Amino acid sequence: MSTDTAVVVEELAIPASMDAPDAAAFAEMVDVRNAIESHLMGTDVLNYSARELLPVYQRQQHEPIRLFVARVAGRIVGRGILSWSSAEDATASWLEVEVLPEFRRRGVGTALYDHLAAIALDSGRPVLQADAIHTRPSTGERLEPPTGFGWLSADDPGVRFLQRRGYRLEQVARISGLPLPVDPALLDAKRAEAQAAAGDDYRVVSWVGTTPPEWVGDVATLKTRMSTDAPSAGLDFPEEKWDAARVADWDGQLGDSGRERLTVAALHVPSGRLAGFNELYLAADRTRPVTQEDTLVLAEHRGRRLGMLLKVANLQQLAEVSPSSPMVYTFNAEENRHMLDVNEAVGFTAIGYEGAWKLTP
Numbered sequence: 001m002s003t004d005t006a007v008v009v010e011e012l013a014i015p016a017s018m019d020a021p022d023a024a025a026f027a028e029m030v031d032v033r034n035a036i037e038s039h040l041m042g043t044d045v046l047n048y049s050a051r052e053l054l055p056v057y058q059r060q061q062h063e064p065i066r067l068f069v070a071r072v073a074g075r076i077v078g079r080g081i082l083s084w085s086s087a088e089d090a091t092a093s094w095l096e097v098e099v100l101p102e103f104r105r106r107g108v109g110t111a112l113y114d115h116l117a118a119i120a121l122d123s124g125r126p127v128l129q130a131d132a133i134h135t136r137p138s139t140g141e142r143l144e145p146p147t148g149f150g151w152l153s154a155d156d157p158g159v160r161f162l163q164r165r166g167y168r169l170e171q172v173a174r175i176s177g178l179p180l181p182v183d184p185a186l187l188d189a190k191r192a193e194a195q196a197a198a199g200d201d202y203r204v205v206s207w208v209g210t211t212p213p214e215w216v217g218d219v220a221t222l223k224t225r226m227s228t229d230a231p232s233a234g235l236d237f238p239e240e241k242w243d244a245a246r247v248a249d250w251d252g253q254l255g256d257s258g259r260e261r262l263t264v265a266a267l268h269v270p271s272g273r274l275a276g277f278n279e280l281y282l283a284a285d286r287t288r289p290v291t292q293e294d295t296l297v298l299a300e301h302r303g304r305r306l307g308m309l310l311k312v313a314n315l316q317q318l319a320e321v322s323p324s325s326p327m328v329y330t331f332n333a334e335e336n337r338h339m340l341d342v343n344e345a346v347g348f349t350a351i352g353y354e355g356a357w358k359l360t361p
Helices: 023-041 050-058 108-122 157-164 184-198 213-229 244-257 306-321 337-346
Strands: 007-011 065-072 075-084 092-099 127-134 168-179 202-208 260-268 273-282 290-297 327-333 349-359
Touching: 007 108, 023 050, 023 065, 023 075, 023 092, 023 127, 023 349, 050 065, 050 244, 065 108, 075 108, 092 108, 108 127, 127 157, 157 349, 168 337, 184 202, 184 306, 184 337, 202 306, 213 244, 213 260, 213 273, 213 290, 260 306, 273 306, 290 306, 306 337, 327 337
Parallel strands: 092 127, 290 327
Antiparallel strands: 007 065, 065 075, 075 092, 127 349, 168 327, 168 349, 202 260, 260 273, 273 290
């Protein structure tokens, strides 16, 4: 292979800031990420700025992650991410490989994958897992996960890439989008119905930005339970232990990113503890889509329509804080029918699909 077409894989240094001399390569990597995911999705809703993503790679005490890029003739044409849980009993590494469409079928993905897999296997975490966004044509052979919910196209290039390496599809997640604004009357009605079902034992509390001191302990509990209570199919997910220090680090990452977080929680009045929560993340550029991340109702409080109450209350808060936001998007496991029902009731529709894959030695 001539030197001008050779694939060079290297670990990318994480800059101290976007003003640092070595930040240009990180910014180029983010541009490549955005181009790849926009191509896969057919929309740029998943795009991030380099400043928003940088803190994810800088703050690694609780969520270790390594970033690699593939270059051809000096240009970044693909990227690979290796991450794992900081839990002592973690057995799995997560691998993510992305290549620009015009550089596929040229060995770039293989070079990245082989490099990451070798590091992961040497780490003592023998289970390899991967998340990948997939295109999904309406025709052709379907590949279904063992959960029995959702499907991917067997002809998708990413599906073929992972299957050739022995991975099994474990779960399909639906990427859903909600155009804004939502009819205020609809939100009022849904909230009233949900509050009536919840009763006087539950009250909505909300905040913007970092976690208020009085809720740090409860948020740590909710985030810990998010790692065990959310549907995970046959994937290896150890319990992620959260405490006040981890919440503070998470809040610090938020501040560094320039994003704003809107949180709504359900207070269980008799106990004075939070029973569930919902998060929305706003970009500094309020014309960009809003990301809905964790939504959880603790198992012991389910069956009272708290999921709907939380979802609607935060959409109402969003309308007040950022009326110019154009869309909310979120990821949900296809088997999480209850949360999909809640989403659909307020207007979310499918805009893409993600597969979760596993390779067991």
